[in-house]
Amino acid sequence: MLQEKVLIQQKGIISLLKGFIKTMRPKQWTKNLLVFAGLIFSNNLFDAPLLRTTTLGFLLFCMFSGCVYFINDIIDLEKDRAHPKKCKRPIASGLISVKQAIFFLMILFTVTIVTSFQLNTVFAYLGIAYFVLIILYSFQLKHIVILDVMTIAIGFVLRAVAGAVLVNVRISPWLLLCTILLSMFLALHKRKSEMKLVANGQKTTRKILEEYTPELINDMLHIVTSSTVMAYSLYTFNSHNSIYMMATIPFVIYGIFRYQYIAHTRDMGENPELILLSDKPLIVDILLWVASCVWILYFM
Known part of the structure; x- marks a missing residue:
């Protein structure tokens, strides 16, 4: 009985972790590969320290965007539950409770900010600017014609600039x-x-x-x-x-x-x-x- 309870708890934890990762939208992370542009076109691709730094920068941008998706799913909870596809999202489906989502969001955001400043101060500010921009887009800018697509473009530019900053090259x-x-x-x-x-x-x-x-x-x-x-x-x-x-x-x-x-x-x-x-x-x-x-x- 004890082993069964342990197995059930382990499955529950694994399911919860999968839900957290799914909420961060891994399929969207391909956009953050733009961080590597500065490394490649500055002829530093085979510089191991810079490659490690840029890879960490890529992961941090994935975490920044993941925080935004958590906020979106918490705010849009009722709308998502009424949507035929979005109702299957972890928070909307009930796999992750709102309290659990907020708790994980606080941890994720804190770790992302602290690690970003330890990596590079300018990179951290660019990451924060990207986070604020996407939040503004999610709640306001996406409702303004033409500015909506231009905001998306600025988000990509911030990724590219952040990658160039990490390898300390001219943009x-x-x-x-x-x-x-x-x-x-x-x-x-x-x-x-x-x-x-x-x-x-x-x-x-x-x-x-x-x-x-x-x-x-x-x-x-x-x-x-x-x-x-x-x-x-x-x-x-x-x-x-x-x-x-x-x-x-x-x-x-x-x-x-x-x-x-x-x-x-x-x-x-x-x-x-x-x-x-x-x-x-x-x-x-x-x-x-x-x-x-x-x-x-x-x-x-």
């Missing part, structure tokens, strides 16, 4: 420009997919969609898509190894077109993280782009 304006444009490309496709779902009769809680029209989204996407390709191309033209870095442009063009193809034909634009994790041709393209950049920057 490339090309890195920031490409980051802003690519993140807006993803955000606009997300809005476009959400609008398509609403047009097909699916209910949504995003009132901001009423401010957009398909024509407006398409016009903005045309500008952002062409600007993204042009900005990256100009970066390669001005790169130290420009004649070789130009060879990576096709990977960028294919990746953008492949993403658009998936968003249009499979209605997955609402979840960009799922596209990045599930589409094999896109994954192969990204890996080839990274491999080619590393080869050119470090071995040519």
Whole structure:
């Protein structure tokens, strides 16, 4: 009997821990890989201490975003319970109580802040700025047309800047420009997919969609898509190894077109993280782009 009780308690603890991790949205962590951009493009990828520092920075940004998701799920508890899919989230389903969620959130936030300041003071302030920005987005900025997608872009920029700070390198304006444009490309496709779902009769809680029209989204996407390709191309033209870095442009063009193809034909634009994790041709393209950049920057 005692062993059975111990086993039940262990299963309960494991289930609770899984619930905590699930609430932090691990599938969203791919966005934080942008922290490694500064390390790679500053020719420090094989510097073991800097690689460890950047990896810790990546994990800390995952923890910062995890804190935001906990706050969102606590605030939106009643709405999530009435939603056909969100009702399965750990807090909404009752797997994690509100008290447990708040307690874990306090611990997670405290550990994240303390560790960030121990790692790098400027990085810590950037992490806090990112946290505050996403909180503002969750409760206010996501309801303001155009500013909603621009806020998402700023969040990506903060990740890139934080990564550059960790390796103590000059922040490339090309890195920031490409980051802003690519993140807006993803955000606009997300809005476009959400609008398509609403047009097909699916209910949504995003009132901001009423401010957009398909024509407006398409016009903005045309500008952002062409600007993204042009900005990256100009970066390669001005790169130290420009004649070789130009060879990576096709990977960028294919990746953008492949993403658009998936968003249009499979209605997955609402979840960009799922596209990045599930589409094999896109994954192969990204890996080839990274491999080619590393080869050119470090071995040519």
